[in-house]
Amino acid sequence: MNKEELKQLKVTALHCRQNVLRMIKANGSGHLGPAFSCLDIVTALYFHVMDVDPKNPDKEDRDRFLLSAGHKGMAQYAALAEKGYFEKEILDTFGQFKCRIPGHPDMHKLPGIEVNTGSLGHGLNLACGMALALRQDKKKSRVFALMGDGELAEGSNWEAAAIAAQYKLDNLCVIVDANGLQISGHTKDVMSYEPITDHFAGFGWAVTEIDGNNMEEVVATFDKLPLESGKPNLIVAHDIKAKGFSELEDQVGCHYWAPDQEAMARAEKELEDAIKEVLAQ
Amino acid sequence: MKLILNENMDDIELTKAYNEALIAVAKENPNVVDVEADVANCIFGPNFQKEFPERYIDLGICEQSLSSVSAGMSAVGMVPFCHTFAVFASRRMCDQNYISCAYAKNNVKIVASAPGISSGENGGTHHANEDIALVRPITDITIMEPADSAAMRWAVKNAAENFGVYYIRAERYGQKRIYADDAEFKIGQANVIREGNDVTLIAEGNLMLDASLKAADLLAAEGISARVVDIFTIKPIDVDTIVKCANETGAIVTVENHSITGGLGSAVAEVLVDQFCAVPMKRIGVPNRFGEVGQIPDLQKVMHMTPEDIAAAAKTVIGGKK
Numbered sequence A: 001m002n003k004e005e006l007k008q009l010k011v012t013a014l015h016c017r018q019n020v021l022r023m024i025k026a027n028g029s030g031h032l033g034p035a036f037s038c039l040d041i042v043t044a045l046y047f048h049v050m051d052v053d054p055k056n057p058d059k060e061d062r063d064r065f066l067l068s069a070g071h072k073g074m075a076q077y078a079a080l081a082e083k084g085y086f087e088k089e090i091l092d093t094f095g096q097f098k099c100r101i102p103g104h105p106d107m108h109k110l111p112g113i114e115v116n117t118g119s120l121g122h123g124l125n126l127a128c129g130m131a132l133a134l135r136q137d138k139k140k141s142r143v144f145a146l147m148g149d150g151e152l153a154e155g156s157n158w159e160a161a162a163i164a165a166q167y168k169l170d171n172l173c174v175i176v177d178a179n180g181l182q183i184s185g186h187t188k189d190v191m192s193y194e195p196i197t198d199h200f201a202g203f204g205w206a207v208t209e210i211d212g213n214n215m216e217e218v219v220a221t222f223d224k225l226p227l228e229s230g231k232p233n234l235i236v237a238h239d240i241k242a243k244g245f246s247e248l249e250d251q252v253g254c255h256y257w258a259p260d261q262e263a264m265a266r267a268e269k270e271l272e273d274a275i276k277e278v279l280a281q
Numbered sequence B: 001m002k003l004i005l006n007e008n009m010d011d012i013e014l015t016k017a018y019n020e021a022l023i024a025v026a027k028e029n030p031n032v033v034d035v036e037a038d039v040a041n042c043i044f045g046p047n048f049q050k051e052f053p054e055r056y057i058d059l060g061i062c063e064q065s066l067s068s069v070s071a072g073m074s075a076v077g078m079v080p081f082c083h084t085f086a087v088f089a090s091r092r093m094c095d096q097n098y099i100s101c102a103y104a105k106n107n108v109k110i111v112a113s114a115p116g117i118s119s120g121e122n123g124g125t126h127h128a129n130e131d132i133a134l135v136r137p138i139t140d141i142t143i144m145e146p147a148d149s150a151a152m153r154w155a156v157k158n159a160a161e162n163f164g165v166y167y168i169r170a171e172r173y174g175q176k177r178i179y180a181d182d183a184e185f186k187i188g189q190a191n192v193i194r195e196g197n198d199v200t201l202i203a204e205g206n207l208m209l210d211a212s213l214k215a216a217d218l219l220a221a222e223g224i225s226a227r228v229v230d231i232f233t234i235k236p237i238d239v240d241t242i243v244k245c246a247n248e249t250g251a252i253v254t255v256e257n258h259s260i261t262g263g264l265g266s267a268v269a270e271v272l273v274d275q276f277c278a279v280p281m282k283r284i285g286v287p288n289r290f291g292e293v294g295q296i297p298d299l300q301k302v303m304h305m306t307p308e309d310i311a312a313a314a315k316t317v318i319g320g321k322k
């Protein structure tokens, strides 16, 4: 990837974060930390990695993105809006009665959403089903599923981990948004699945670890897929919850944010500055 | 029954009342433990943790384990109060609640927060509109929906003191004051909180009792006298009071923050049929539709759960009397 493209991806990830702020502004509150931590990955997927077409969101051989950690819904909406799946005005309806962008994504409300999530521990199994069916259909499509690290405690994930390995689903790539936090504290204190790579490797997955907020590394890793033929892929993305708004970064309290006007203004300013900085590079 | 029925609002949220009551029973009984699954914040769990760090167990995001681990603790003499959102406490934990807790005759108190249509922007995935329907067929389980802080305090104390599996619904927002601080409750006893002769509104929970009392006011303005009953325990259900209300008022409307299938409405209908005293009846609650994103007033409207809907249903059943 050339320098210009990388720069553009970084800016897009920041624009996506601006979209998240726009949604929170409309609703008064939202899951800022969960959305911000994964947005470099989600941006890379939609703008560099996946074969998707906003003009033809249902095209048969598209790659699939599943947001298993459905409470990060704003991250997906932000990227879909930026990519042109829908008009940005819809972002201003976040959380409203009958809106198309509820707190957790709904495939019947918006193009580009592949599954309904919000109850943790469903996405990986859904992704296995899709990967299996796409392979049987002889499709080239790949399936990407994004999970939280706290979410790994749901036992259903480990049933899916075995299924994916047993059926050699190398068209499946799971990204764990390993920000080290869940609602009630640090995952290492609440319920630790460290080292995450070892657990999945034990089931027979091909695994790797990256800095999930380093766009260059994110892109380079996705470009290497499949990591090994015949094995499902796991990328553990070590990143920072609320990345992009420094006063909340890595704070337990950043899971859900109900800002006052001044806090919102500070967050907006920080993103604007960050964009300028990237453009000046 | 001692009531405080005026425009008073509770000074604390129901979830806070739950937490304070749990700390109070834990002070008396060293076997009481608080078991959580990463959503303790919404029920003031950290306060319990501060008081009793060793008796506070957060398992992380694994609700099936929440149920079975609690059952295991009960089997060696603990009294676990295990809490998560009502959606997960019912749908996700169903088999564990059944086998590990109830069938094994363990002593687990399942606490289900944010029931019904109270999930705001979280949307349909977070609506627990079927939890009572999923839990109610389980043998010997006690299902309570405390309607205010006084009822909540009594419920937690009663659950701690009596062996068995309880399912306690803890509303997120309910704050209308209904009972006096020293009101005495009983398992299996509904409470008449407003007298009336023409129709009975049988409700559960703070939100729907509040709506029913408002409906009774609307009806009173038209010269219709509506009795309002707080069912309090959905299981065991108060057969005598339901029969009495059917005989004395001749018409019933049930009002629940839950699907009209399998919950309070179904339970009351079962009583009326079994006791040969079927009278005209209607069920107010979530109709056959999924939950959706929105705040409570909007959802009440679209689900036909407003005071106006209740009053209209009351007039319909009165019109159906022979």
Ligand SMILES: Cc1ncc(C[n+]2csc(CCOP(=O)(O)OP(=O)(O)O)c2C)c(N)n1
Pocket: A033, A034, A035, A069, A071, A072, A118, A119, A120, A121, A147, A148, A149, A150, A151, A152, A177, A179, A180, A181, A182, A183, A241, A255, B037, B038, B039, B061, B063, B088, B092
């Ligand atoms: C089955 C289930 N249990 C609980 C919840 C409530 N919940 C939403 S987000 C969350 C924490 C998730 O932590 P993690 O997976 O680490 O994601 P992060 O918040 O770090 O983005 C919890 C417990 C849920 N949505 N689904």
Ligand SMILES: [Mg+2]
Pocket: A148, A149, A150, A177, A178, A179, A180, A181, A182
């Ligand atoms: Mg996390």
